[in-house]
Amino acid sequence: xxxxxxxxxxxxxxxxxxxxxLIEHIPGGARWRYVWGSTLAFVFAIxxxxxxxxxxxxxxxxxxxxxxxxxxxxxxxxxxxxxxxHHFGSQTMVVLMAVHLLxxxxxxxxxxxxxxxxxxGLALMGLILGLGLTGYLLPWDQKGYYATQVATxxxxxxxxxxxxxxxxxxxxxxxxxxxxxxxxALHVGILPPLVVILVILHLAAFRRHGVTAPVxxxxxxxxxxxxxxxxxxxxxxxxxxxxxxxxxAGVGGAAWFLGVPTITVGLMAGLFVFFGVSRFxxxxxxxxxxxxxxxxxxxxxxxxxxxxxxxxxxxAGHGHKIDTPGVDPESQGLYEYxxxxxxxxxxxxxxxxxxxxxxxxxxxxxxxxxFLFQMLKYFKGDQEILGTMxxxxxxxxxxxxxxLLGYGRMRRFGHVVGILVVTAILCGAAALTLLxxxxxxxxxxAAGLIPRTDKQIQDAKKHQKRLKHAGEEAxxxxxxxxxxxxxxxxxxxxxxxxxxxxEKLFKQHCASCHAYEFNDEPEIAExxxxxxxxxxxxxxxxxxxxxGFAGEKWIRRMLENPGxxxxxxxxxxxxxxxEWRLDLNDLIDSAKxxxxxxxxxxxxxDEISWWLAEQAKSSxxxxxxxxxxxxxxxxxxxxxxxxxxxxxQNCGSCHKVEKEGxxxxxxxxxxxxxxxxxxxxxxxxxxxxxxxGTTRIEVKGKGKVEVPRNxxxxxxxxxxxxxxxxxxxxxxxxxxEFPKETIxxxxxxxxxxxxxxxxxxxxxxxGGQPVSxxxxxxx
Amino acid sequence: xxxxxxxxxxxxxxxxLGAIFAVILGAPAVMYLVDARNRKPRESGxxxxxxxxxxxxxxxxxxxxxxxxxxRDAWTLHPSDVIGRVWVVKEGPAADALDVFxxxxxxxxxxxxxxxxxxxxxGFLCPCHNAEFNLDGTKVEGRASNxxxxxxxxxxWHIDPTNRARLLVxxxxxxxxxxTPIPKT
Numbered sequence: 034x035x036x037x038x039x040x041x042x043x044x045x046x047x048x049x050x051x052x053x054x055l056i057e058h059i060p061g062g063a064r065w066r067y068v069w070g071s072t073l074a075f076v077f078a079i080x081x082x083x084x085x086x087x088x089x090x091x092x093x094x095x096x097x098x099x100x101x102x103x104x105x106x107x108x109x110x111x112x113x114x115x116x117x118x119h120h121f122g123s124q125t126m127v128v129l130m131a132v133h134l135l136x137x138x139x140x141x142x143x144x145x146x147x148x149x150x151x152x153x154g155l156a157l158m159g160l161i162l163g164l165g166l167t168g169y170l171l172p173w174d175q176k177g178y179y180a181t182q183v184a185t186x187x188x189x190x191x192x193x194x195x196x197x198x199x200x201x202x203x204x205x206x207x208x209x210x211x212x213x214x215x216x217x218a219l220h221v222g223i224l225p226p227l228v229v230i231l232v233i234l235h236l237a238a239f240r241r242h243g244v245t246a247p248v249x250x251x252x253x254x255x256x257x258x259x260x261x262x263x264x265x266x267x268x269x270x271x272x273x274x275x276x277x278x279x280x281x282a283g284v285g286g287a288a289w290f291l292g293v294p295t296i297t298v299g300l301m302a303g304l305f306v307f308f309g310v311s312r313f314x315x316x317x318x319x320x321x322x323x324x325x326x327x328x329x330x331x332x333x334x335x336x337x338x339x340x341x342x343x344x345x346x347x348x349a350g351h352g353h354k355i356d357t358p359g360v361d362p363e364s365q366g367l368y369e370y371x372x373x374x375x376x377x378x379x380x381x382x383x384x385x386x387x388x389x390x391x392x393x394x395x396x397x398x399x400x401x402x403x404f405l406f407q408m409l410k411y412f413k414g415d416q417e418i419l420g421t422m423x424x425x426x427x428x429x430x431x432x433x434x435x436x437l438l439g440y441g442r443m444r445r446f447g448h449v450v451g452i453l454v455v456t457a458i459l460c461g462a463a464a465l466t467l468l469x470x471x472x473x474x475x476x477x478x479a480a481g482l483i484p485r486t487d488k489q490i491q492d493a494k495k496h497q498k499r500l501k502h503a504g505e506e507a508x509x510x511x512x513x514x515x516x517x518x519x520x521x522x523x524x525x526x527x528x529x530x531x532x533x534x535x536e537k538l539f540k541q542h543c544a545s546c547h548a549y550e551f552n553d554e555p556e557i558a559e560x561x562x563x564x565x566x567x568x569x570x571x572x573x574x575x576x577x578x579x580x581g582f583a584g585e586k587w588i589r590r591m592l593e594n595p596g597x598x599x600x601x602x603x604x605x606x607x608x609x610x611x612e613w614r615l616d617l618n619d620l621i622d623s624a625k626x627x628x629x630x631x632x633x634x635x636x637x638x639d640e641i642s643w644w645l646a647e648q649a650k651s652s653x654x655x656x657x658x659x660x661x662x663x664x665x666x667x668x669x670x671x672x673x674x675x676x677x678x679x680x681x682q683n684c685g686s687c688h689k690v691e692k693e694g695x696x697x698x699x700x701x702x703x704x705x706x707x708x709x710x711x712x713x714x715x716x717x718x719x720x721x722x723x724x725x726g727t728t729r730i731e732v733k734g735k736g737k738v739e740v741p742r743n744x745x746x747x748x749x750x751x752x753x754x755x756x757x758x759x760x761x762x763x764x765x766x767x768x769x770e771f772p773k774e775t776i777x778x779x780x781x782x783x784x785x786x787x788x789x790x791x792x793x794x795x796x797x798x799x800g801g802q803p804v805s806x807x808x809x810x811x812x
Numbered sequence: 813x814x815x816x817x818x819x820x821x822x823x824x825x826x827x828x829l830g831a832i833f834a835v836i837l838g839a840p841a842v843m844y845l846v847d848a849r850n851r852k853p854r855e856s857g858x859x860x861x862x863x864x865x866x867x868x869x870x871x872x873x874x875x876x877x878x879x880x881x882x883x884r885d886a887w888t889l890h891p892s893d894v895i896g897r898v899w900v901v902k903e904g905p906a907a908d909a910l911d912v913f914x915x916x917x918x919x920x921x922x923x924x925x926x927x928x929x930x931x932x933x934x935g936f937l938c939p940c941h942n943a944e945f946n947l948d949g950t951k952v953e954g955r956a957s958n959x960x961x962x963x964x965x966x967x968x969w970h971i972d973p974t975n976r977a978r979l980l981v982x983x984x985x986x987x988x989x990x991x992t993p994i995p996k997t
Contacts, residue, residue, distance in 0.1 A: 079837070086841055100887035108887075109847040111840035118837075325822040332826050336833060372843060517889020799891055 055324035057240065058256035061248035061263055062321035063330055065308045066140075069133040070239070071331035072338050074232060076126050079339070080164075083119040084221060091171070093217035095210045096522035098173035099386040103514045103523070106375045106383050107355060113375030117346030120381035123165045125342055127401040128284070130158055131459055138451040142245035144439035150238040151436045153231055155429070160228050162401075167220040169399055173213060173523075175503060178387030179396030181216075182208070183406070187421045208389075256320055263317040270312045277309030287463060290470070291400055294348035300341045304334065347379055353511045354378035385506040386523035395499040397473070404465035407472070428458060473497070509533055519799045529782070529798035535790025538783050542748065548578035548599070575603055576745065582791055583649060583706025589642035606728050606742045609687065609699065617682075637674040637682060644671025648690065649706035649792070689722075698726050698742075711788045715779070717764065719743035719771050747771060748779035754803050853997055854881070854895065858970065858980035861898060861912075867977040869902045874926055874933045874947070876900070876915070879983040896983050898967060899926065899936065901947055907971065911949060912981050913964040919943040921988050924964065936964060965993045 042048045059067075090109060092101040105112035134154075137143055143151040170181040189199030204211025248258035285302030289295075321327065355376050365373075374380065398406050405425065412420040431454055439447025471483045475493040510526040519525045527533055536551065543549075578599040581587045591600040595610035617634065624630035647655065647668065659665045674681035676693060685694030689701045701722035704710045714723050724743040732738045752758040765771070779787075782801030789798065861877035869875060877900055883893035901911040913936075917924050922940035926933050935952065936945040943960035944952040950963040965986045972978035986993040 082837065082841070086844055089845065097888070104887040110843045110850065112844055112847070114840050115844050322819075325819060325826050329822045329826050332829050336829060339833065339836075514887065517884055518887050520888050520890055799889075 055328075057243070057323035057327075059244055059246070059321035059323060059327060060250055060256060060319070061246040061258040062318035063323070063326035064246075065311050065330050065334070066136060067244055067327060068331045068334040069129060069136050070235075072335050073126060073129050073133055075331075075335040076122050076129060076338065076342075077161075077228065077232070079118060079342075080122045080126070081225060083115050083122065084225070086115045087119060088221060091217075093171065093210075093213040095173070095213065096520065098171065098213055099383075099523035100514065100518045102172040102174075102383060103511065103518070106352070106380055107511065107515070108373070108375075110372040113350075113352065113373075113380030114346060117350055117380035118342055119168075121342050121345040121349070123168060124345075124399070124401065125338060126161055127165065129338070130161060132280075132284070134158070135455055135459065138435070138448075138455045140245045140247070141439075141444075141448045141451070143436045143451055144444055144447055145436060147238070147242055147245070148436035150235060150242075152433065153235045153238060155432055157228060157231050157235060160224050160231065164220060164224050164228070165399060165401065167216045167224065170216050171213065171220060172383060173387045174384035174507075175387055175391065175394050176384045176396065178208065179394050180398040180402075183396065183398065190418060190421055192418075208387075251319065254320075258319050260319055263319050265312075265317060273312050274309035277305040281305035281309075290467070292349075294344060296348060297341055297344040300337065300344060304337055346381070350378070350380045351382045352378045352380045353383070353508045355508075355512050355515060383507065383511060385503065385510040385527055388524040388527060390524075390528065393499060395496050395503060397469075400466065403469040404462040407465040407469035410472075432458070506533060513795075513797045516796065519797065521800070521802075525799075526797055529786065529801070530795075531786050531789035531798065532795050535786040538779075538787050539790050542777070542779060542783075543579070543787065545572050546575040546745070548574035548576075548580070550578075550580040574598075577601065577603070579791060583646065583710075585642050585646040588645050589639060592638045592642060604744065606730060606740065606744060607724065608728070640667070640671045641674050641682060641684070644668060644675060645702060645705055647671070648702060648704055649710070651707070697721060700724060706792065708788050708792050708794065711791055712784065714745075715748045715784055715788065717747055717768070718745040719747065719768055741770065741772075744775075746775035746777045748777050748784060750781050750784075750803075751778040754805070756804070851886075853985070853995070854983075856982050856984060858982050860972070861900065861969075861979045861981050864900050864979055865977050866907070866910075866971065866979055869900070871902055871905055871909075872933070873902045874899060875902075876926075877979070877981075879981060881983075896985070897923070898981055898983070899924070899964075900979065901949075903948070907976070910969065910979070912967045912969045912979070913949050914967055914983070914986070916965070916985065917943055917960070918962050918965060918986065918988060918990075918993070919959050961989050962991055962993065 087105065090101055090105050090112070092098055102116070105116050107113070137151070137154070166181070166184055170177045185199055185203050188202065189195045191198060200206060202212075202215055204215050246258065247262075249262035251257040251259045281302040281304075284305065285298045288301055289298045293301075352375060370377070397403065405420075408420045408424065409417065412418075435447070435451045435454060437447075438450050468483065471477045471485075472489065473493055473496050475490050475497060477483075477493075506527055509530055509532060510523070513526045513530060514523070519529065539549065540551070590597070591610070592614070595601050595614050601607045601610055621627055621630045621634060644667075650658075655668075659668060675690070676685040677683065678686075684699075687697065687699035688694050689696055689703065690705075691703050694702075713720065717723065719725055719741055724745070726742050727739045728742045729737045729739050747764070749761055749764060750757040752761040764776075780801075780803065782798060785798045785801060788794075789796065859879050859881055862880055864875050864877035877898050878894050879896045879898060880892050881895045883890040883895055897915040899913045899915055901913070903909040903911060913924075915923050917938040917940065919938060919941055922938050924936045924938045924943070924945070927935050927937040933947060935947055936949075937943070938960075941959045942957060944955060944958050945960065945964045946952055949966060951960045952958055965984075967984060968982045970980055972980050985996045987996055
C-alpha cells in the first residue's frame, strides 16, 4: 500500500495539497467556538449533495415542477429525506450564518487586517439568502409562488432599471416556464459556483491571518501563544458559560417560538450549553493544530447539527399523510415504511400547486425573510422603497463599513461597535419576526407586550382560516396526485377536484334552490358584531335537499314522506309521489291489521330503496355482484317489490327502469343516481325521461292553468364551439316549450365536476376543456 | 508519546465518524438514485388495435395499427395515449390467418418499415442498420449484413368475440439483441 501511495505522490504531489489543507497551526489551541465556519461549509456540502440528487428528478416547468416534487416527496425511495434535508438545510444555514456572524464580531475577527475576509463573508451571506429565495419558488407550490411574487415585485420597484430587471428575471410580465428555468439556473448553476469560489477565497484569506485567538503570540514561536496569555482566570470561564447559556436560551427560545419540535430545540440549546461547560474541562494549551484537534471538534459539531437537521425532517415537516391505493402501512416492511415515509407525513411540506386562480392566498415568505416582510407593513405607497431598499441597503452598508472602524487606536471602539451593531441587527430582525408572527396569531399578545386591536385579531383569525383552507387544498392535491396528475398541469388537481371545485360550483349554480348540508366552517364576523361566529347565509331553498341524493337512506326517507320539504315539499308542481303516499297510508289504515300491513309496506319500501340505490352502480359492477346468490336474491326481490302490482308497489305504472315499466309520467329511473342520470337531469330536466309533461295549478284570477311540471333551469354547454352550437339548437328544437330564460350556461367540465361532487365520485376531472386552437393568424 | 497517541486516536475518530456519516447520507442517496427499480412494467392485457378493420383486411395485405392505453409517466397520467404500433399481416382467407408483429426492431429498437415492390409488400426493413425480415416475420438469412438477432417479435392476439372486425393484441416490449424474445422488466 505504502509503495502505491509513494508512487501516486511522486506522480501527482497530492501530499503537498493535503498538507496545505490540513496543516494549520492554531496558537492557543483548538477550541469549540472555532467550529462555526466549518459547520457552514459542512451544511453547504450537504446542500450540494442533496441538491444534485434532487436535480436528478426535478423538472423546472410550469406543468411539471409540482408533480416532480410531489413524486420525490411521496413516491421515490427516501425522496422525503433528501428533500427534507435540503429544505431544512437552507434554514440551518441561515441560523448558522447568524451565529457565525455574531461569533466573528465578538471575537473581533472582522477588524483589520481581516477586512476583506469580512466582506467576502457578507457577500457569501447575500448569496446564501439568494439561494434560499430562488429555491423557495422551485416546488411551484402556492406558498413559493405567491411569496416570490412579492420578492420580484420589490425588484421591479428598483429605480430606473427595476421594470427591466424584473421582466428579465421573471422571463416575461407573468410567471411561467421561464420564471422556473431562470430561478432553477440561478439556484443550481450560478449561485452555488459563486459560493464555492467565494468560500475558497474566504478560506484562503482566513488562512493568511489564522484564527482570531484572544492570545498573545510567542515571539520565539509564531505558531504558539505565550503561556501567560493562554492562562485564563476562572471568571472568564464563568462569563463564557454565561454567554453560551444566553445563546442557548436565545436560539432555543426563538426556535421554540417558531414551532420547532422540542427535541430539536433541546439539541440546539444543548450545543451551546455543551460549549459553555467544555471550558471547565479543557486545559488551555499554547499550541494547537487543525488536524486532527480542531477537525475533531468541527466534525462533532457538524454531526450534531446534522442530527438537528434530521430531527427537523422527522418532526417539523408538516408533510401530509396520504393513503396510497393498495398500500397498507400496517403490512409494510420496515424498509418500505421508511423509504416511503413521506406518505406517512414525514419530510418537508409541499403546498397545493401554484395557481393564479386562487382567491386571497395567505402568502408569507420563509420565516427567515419574515422580518423584511414585516418591515414593509410600516411603509406606504411611494415610501415603500424605504422598506424594500433604503433600510436593508443602509444595514448592509453599516455591516460593510464595520471593519473600517477598527483602524489603529479605534480598534477597541470598532470592536465594541461591531458587537453592538450586529447584536442590534439580529435583535431587530428577531423583534420584527416576532411582530410578524403576532400579527398572524389571534391569541398571541406576548403577555400584553404587543397591544392588539380587535381588527388585528379579526385579521389574524381570517389569516389562520385561509391558512387552514390552503392546508386542506394542499392535502387534497397531494391526495389526488397519487392517482396521476393531468398533463395540463398539477393545478388541475384542484381545478378539476370534485370535492373542492365541484362543491364550489354546486354552491354557485345549484345551492340557490337546492338545500345541501355542507361541512362549512362558520364565517368570522366583522368587528363590532356580537358573537364571533355565524352560519354562512344560505338562501331559502326552493327544491329538494340533495345531501346523500339517491342513496338508500335518501330514497327510503323520501318514500316515507315525499311531501317533506327535503324532498317534494318545496316543489308544488311535483305532487304525484306525495299523492301516492297518501293513498298508501289510506290503504294501510283500511287494512284488517294495519300494524301488520304497515310492517309489510315498510319492508317492501326498505327493499325498494336498496334496489333503487343499486341502480346507480355501473352494469359491470351489478353483473359481477349478481354472481353472489344472496345479492341476486335480494336484487330480484327488490325488483319484484318495485314492479309487481300484487306483491309490490307497482312503481312501474309511472316509472320506467331499463326496459320495464311505463314511460311516464314519473321520471325514468334507469341508472337512478348514477352520473349519467344526473347529467341528464342537469342538461335537460324537462325531458320526458326526467320531470317532463305538464300539470294544472291554481293561478289567482285565472283558475286552473296548465304549466310544465319542471321548474329547474337547463344547464347547457355555452354554444361557443360548432359542436355545442348544434347541441343547443337540437335542444331548443326538441323542447320548444322550454322557457328560454331558464337555459343557463355550464361547461361540460363544470357539469362533470358538479355531478362527481354530487355522486361522491372524487376522482379528478381530466381534460374537458372545449375543443379549441390558437387564435387565427391575421397575416 | 502520549500526545502522539492522542492525535492518532483523534484521527481515527474523525475518519470513523466521517465514514459513518457518509454511510448515513450515502445509503438513502443510493436507494433514491435507483428508485426507478420500483417502476413496474405495463401489465399485460388485450387492447384493441386502432386503424385495423379485420372485415376490410384483404389477403396479402399488411397494415399498421396503433395500440392505446393509459400511460403513467412517473407523476403524469395520460388517460389514453399511444403506447406502441404493430404490423398486422393477413396471410390467408381464414379469419385467423393473421400475424401481428411489434414495429420495434429486435436489433436495437428502431421502428421497422414495410418494404414494398410497387404496391406489393415484400418484407420488412429496419431503416437504422438494415435488419431485414420476411413477410412472415422471420429473419432474412444468407445476407452478409443482416444484424437482426432474431425474427420480428410476434404478439399474442385474438379477435374480439363481440365485434369480429376488431383485433385485440397483448402489446409487449421485448429486450433487444437477444436470440429469443424476452419481455422487458
